[in-house]
Amino acid sequence: MHHLTLTAEDNAELSPMLEELAKTYATIENRELIRRAPVLARSLPVRLLEFLEEYRIGEPSALCMVSGLAVDEAWLGPTPQHWRDSQYDSPALQQEIFFLLCAAVLGDVFGWATQQDGRIMHDVLPIQGHEHYELGSNSLQHLSWHTEDAFHPCRGDYVALMCLKNPDAVETQVCDVGDLDWSRLDIDALFEPVFTQMPDNSHRPDASHATGDPLVDKLRARSFALIQSWNEDPVKGPVLFGDRDQPYTALDPYHMKTDGWSERSRLAFQGLCDEIEAHMRDVPLHPGDCVFIDNFRAVHGRKSFRPRYDGSDRWLKRLNVTRNLRGSRAWRRAADDLIIY
């Protein structure tokens, strides 16, 4: 793992900037703040900037951890019961800003019209009623490992998580595909665009709310309909792409349909899944950890846990980051609109 621990001096250097920005903006969703993030990020400690750039361009690992950010759990107050409750007056705004700036070093943050009401920064927390659902807000059921948004051509290069609370040290699970023994696998078969990938549950309209803006609501409804149509007429693609010696991956087996696959494709896919399972690592996140998972080079999941629903539950923030914002231009309303419709 590519790992850097912030020192007391780093935190002291960061603190005035984060405090000032948290006073200026009421929410991390403020568009001006998000727009300024790449410029503001230049004021981060130089060794942190160098560390993130080394991860971005050199791909030394599929997992990059910045730990040691100061988090005062007493100041945070109770974990929200739902992601809807956390957008304004966030007690974690300073940490959210730090997380945003780090992400802005790796690329452009973006959101989905179809996820968490089109917000850029998501909450990951257990929600009552979702315990056994295949969704990041579940708890009693493990979250199956996957590439984030594997079904979508605009999926991010990185999925980033910042931990605010994790009282039971519940493990995030990550497999760095750089650890796999590719010689055991049928690479040619896995590069064939024949694998049926369905949309995942996080893009379903169940939890969506009207924004009050008729145009946005109309576009969002269209976006839900398009994604829904992929359930009936699934997109097929390769599960490996890029360089054949060090392939990139895109797969979410829980949301894949094996009907109609050739015997060779099926065996190659099973071989890949077995190899990934054998190399899965537990990564318990602690408060103040920011982890940037390379969505091309790693799959991730989470172990099951017993939710508390007493305000002390595990609470993470999540960002999607792309290195090719223009690649999704046909899906966004304007060059500087960061939401994919």
Ligand SMILES: [Fe+2]
């Ligand atoms: Fe995920």
